[in-house]
Amino acid sequence: xxxxxxxxxxxxxxxxxxxxxxxxxxxxxxxxxxxxxxxxxxxxxxxxxxxxxxxxxxxxxxxxxxxxxxxxxxxxxxxxxxxxxxxxxxxxxxxxxxxxxxxxxxxxxxxxxxxxxxxxxxxxxxxxxxxxxxxxxxxxxxxxxxxxxxxxxxxxxxxxxxxxxxxxxxxxxxxxxxxxxxxxxxxxxxxxxxxxxxxxxxxxxxxxxxxxxxxxxxxxxxxxxxxxxxxxxxxxxxxxxxxxxxxxxxxxxxxxxxxxxxxxxxxxxxxxxxxxxxxxxxxxxxxxxxxxxxxxxxxxxxxxxxxxxxxxxxxxxxxxxxxxxxxxxxxxxxxxxxxxxxxxxxxxxxxxxxxxxxxxxxxxxxxxxxxxxxxxxxxxxxxxxxxxxx
Numbered sequence: 001x002x003x004x005x006x007x008x009x010x011x012x013x014x015x016x017x018x019x020x021x022x023x024x025x026x027x028x029x030x031x032x033x034x035x036x037x038x039x040x041x042x043x044x045x046x047x048x049x050x051x052x053x054x055x056x057x058x059x060x061x062x063x064x065x066x067x068x069x070x071x072x073x074x075x076x077x078x079x080x081x082x083x084x085x086x087x088x089x090x091x092x093x094x095x096x097x098x099x100x101x102x103x104x105x106x107x108x109x110x111x112x113x114x115x116x117x118x119x120x121x122x123x124x125x126x127x128x129x130x131x132x133x134x135x136x137x138x139x140x141x142x143x144x145x146x147x148x149x150x151x152x153x154x155x156x157x158x159x160x161x162x163x164x165x166x167x168x169x170x171x172x173x174x175x176x177x178x179x180x181x182x183x184x185x186x187x188x189x190x191x192x193x194x195x196x197x198x199x200x201x202x203x204x205x206x207x208x209x210x211x212x213x214x215x216x217x218x219x220x221x222x223x224x225x226x227x228x229x230x231x232x233x234x235x236x237x238x239x240x241x242x243x244x245x246x247x248x249x250x251x252x253x254x255x256x257x258x259x260x261x262x263x264x265x266x267x268x269x270x271x272x273x274x275x276x277x278x279x280x281x282x283x284x285x286x287x288x289x290x291x292x293x294x295x296x297x298x299x300x301x302x303x304x305x306x307x308x309x310x311x312x313x314x315x316x317x318x319x320x321x322x323x324x325x326x327x328x329x330x331x332x333x334x335x336x337x338x339x340x341x342x343x344x345x346x347x348x349x350x351x352x353x354x355x356x357x358x359x360x361x362x363x364x365x366x367x368x369x370x371x372x373x374x375x376x377x378x379x380x381x382x383x384x385x386x387x388x389x390x
């Protein structure tokens with residue numbers, strides 16, 4: 001049997017535990033690549049995963065974890081400030097990691113970087129290389145700084161221009177740059193090596209039929225609860241919408257690492273319940289009145305919407321959250337922007353729930369047809385295969 005070709009993968013997120021979108025994406029990226037290739041994965045992060053998680057991932061790849069030193073971060077931060085490079089990349093700078101990755105690349109047939117923060121590690125590699133960026137961060141930051149305040153507004157403005165230059169460089173110098181969002185990819189219209197890939201949903205989510213009546217009195221929100229745009233969504237909804245809803249309606253927050261702001265909010269309002277991380281959150285989401293995504297800041301494709309559709313939940317989202325979706329009018333999603341629209345829609349769901357039950361199957365069919373990790377993997381493996389054999 002012919003031995004597999006070798007791919008070196010560099011990223012900043014270990015897949016386990018799968019508590020956020022990037023962790024989930026990296027897990028499926030590694031699993032899909034391992035079908036055709038020998039994968040050597042390098043993770044640049046401060047926290048070392050537990051040994052059982054490393055062992056579990058070794059079913060698909062070899063694993064090396066590199067912890068950046070504070071001195072290395074400081075030195076790289078100074079260099080990036082004066083060189084006009086993204087400041088966030090300095091947080092993942094490690095001389096030891098660079099040496100280990102360069103040694104590994106000598107025997108590699110291709111290299112893949114997942115998210116832009118670790119792109120520097122494979123820039124000088126002269127064989128096929130791909131950047132699976134997921135989101136165009138400079139476009140997200142550009143959209144955010146006009147509505148941000150204080151240091152965040154300044155940081156978004158400065159970092160957006162640095163990230164734009166870096167993305168343009170990656171498009172120019174690589175075999176492929178991958179985005180989830182068609183609208184973000186359109187900025188590079190005409191670049192033959194820019195590709196749109198679907199954000200996937202695990203097959204098991206589509207099979208969810210269970211209900212948990214304990215959560216039937218509330219709205220559900222799923223996501224990593226310390227991420228800025230997720231915190232902003234919950235704060236906005238709890239301030240402008242929840243007080244106008246009937247008193248029995250609760251807001252269930254499902255996800256890991258709740259921020260201090262959300263913990264304080266839940267402590268001050270009994271209607272807001274932090275459920276925390278769940279291995280299987282989908283029966284809870286499916287059982288709630290609706291799954292909500294009132295995106296105000298940020299951007300990119302919201303995995304919480306896709307997962308909600310896939311498990312058969314009625315879903316409500318803002319127009320900003322719906323922007324990346326293909327033919328959103330076919331998704332069955334209820335779209336609301338103003339507090340008045342949100343209140344009116346939720347009250348209708350409460351008063352006439354049967355009128356909207358059809359949206360469950362429409363949404364599930366929409367997600368099944370468009371969002372699959374298998375489709376994502378097929379595209380990524382084909383692009384790499386074509387580049388290696390070119």
